[in-house]
Amino acid sequence: MRVAGRIAVVTGASSGIGRATAARLAAEGATVVAVARREPQLQALVEELHGRSLAAEYIVADVADREAVASASAKVLAEHGRVDVLVNNAGIGLHRAFADCSLDEIERCMQVNFMGAVYWMKAVLPAMTRTGSGSIVNVASAAGAMPYTWEAVYSASKAALIALSEATAPELARKGIHVAWVNPGLVRTEIFTEESLRHLPAIARRSWLTPERLAAGILDVIEHERPGASIPRTLGVTSLVRHVTPPLFRLGLRRVYESSLRRD
Numbered sequence: 628m629r630v631a632g633r634i635a636v637v638t639g640a641s642s643g644i645g646r647a648t649a650a651r652l653a654a655e656g657a658t659v660v661a662v663a664r665r666e667p668q669l670q671a672l673v674e675e676l677h678g679r680s681l682a683a684e685y686i687v688a689d690v691a692d693r694e695a696v697a698s699a700s701a702k703v704l705a706e707h708g709r710v711d712v713l714v715n716n717a718g719i720g721l722h723r724a725f726a727d728c729s730l731d732e733i734e735r736c737m738q739v740n741f742m743g744a745v746y747w748m749k750a751v752l753p754a755m756t757r758t759g760s761g762s763i764v765n766v767a768s769a770a771g772a773m774p775y776t777w778e779a780v781y782s783a784s785k786a787a788l789i790a791l792s793e794a795t796a797p798e799l800a801r802k803g804i805h806v807a808w809v810n811p812g813l814v815r816t817e818i819f820t821e822e823s824l825r826h827l828p829a830i831a832r833r834s835w836l837t838p839e840r841l842a843a844g845i846l847d848v849i850e851h852e853r854p855g856a857s858i859p860r861t862l863g864v865t866s867l868v869r870h871v872t873p874p875l876f877r878l879g880l881r882r883v884y885e886s887s888l889r890r891d
């Protein structure tokens with residue numbers, strides 16, 4: 628789907644990958660609705676885009692709040708009559724050993740990273756079904772395909788998002804709706820804490836991507852209706868190891884974990 632002239636909702640657009648994606652979709656001619664909780668950042672983005680004569684607006688909403696998503700989506704539909712593109716990008720990290728995560732933290736991570744996307748998908752599906760078209764991109768993570776130590780719950784939330792995307796794709800294709808996942812590698816954004824940076828293997832810390840690279844990848848997935856994309860592509864190959872030879876994957880993960888413990 629070409630994005631020019633389309634209505635595109637991007638969640639988590641106040642910083643990082645979401646901000647870059649909102650800016651890229653607007654630059655390609657879409658009317659962007661930027662969603663997040665921090666109003667000053669959303670306002671700054673929209674002003675910047677208006678300054679470039681691009682179409683953008685924002686809605687403050689917590690994606691983990693079912694009522695907030697219902698009213699945000701109702702607002703977009705009342706104003707524009709349709710949603711053509713939905714990029715479920717809002718997400719939070721939970722960087723801690725599983726035994727040290729509280730149940731509240733675990734629930735919050737699943738609620739934002741997984742249920743936030745579910746709420747938005749459910750909210751826009753009736754309108755997309757009516758128009759017989761639409762594109763939904765769920766920003767998951769390489770950690771969803773290759774679970775990572777210190778990130779058990781985050782990895783699980785992203786694995787759930789990938790599964791949701793894959794399983795709904797054939798169901799929704801019959802209605803003319805494209806569904807995809809995007810698994811980013813490491814992008815230097817506000818999601819990283821000092822602690823999470825310390826636990827990253829040295830090789831990973833040398834391979835940062837820019838949010839703009841991800842925005843270009845997400846645009847490519849929408850325009851070419853790709854089923855999904857690992858960015859960079861090599862991550863897709865690495866995740867194969869887990870399925871082809873589980874013992875080797877487990878050994879590698881354990882080595883990475885032990886060496887991060889030594890750095891601690």
Ligand SMILES: NC(=O)c1ccc[n+]([C@@H]2O[C@H](COP(=O)([O-])OP(=O)(O)OC[C@H]3O[C@@H](n4cnc5c(N)ncnc54)[C@H](OP(=O)(O)O)[C@@H]3O)[C@@H](O)[C@H]2O)c1
Pocket residue numbers: 638639640641642643644645662663664665666668688689690691716717718719720739766767768769770810811812813814815816817818819
């Ligand atoms: N950076 C990476 O290396 C990396 C790798 C793989 C996957 N990802 C995924 O990429 C996505 C974007 O992350 P990022 O790296 O760009 O991090 P980021 O800069 O921290 O952006 C996260 C965005 O999500 C929003 N958000 C968080 N909780 C929210 C909530 N409850 N309701 C609405 N919006 C919420 C934040 O806005 P507010 O705080 O204003 O609400 C922010 O705009 C996330 O899903 C992340 O898991 C990132």
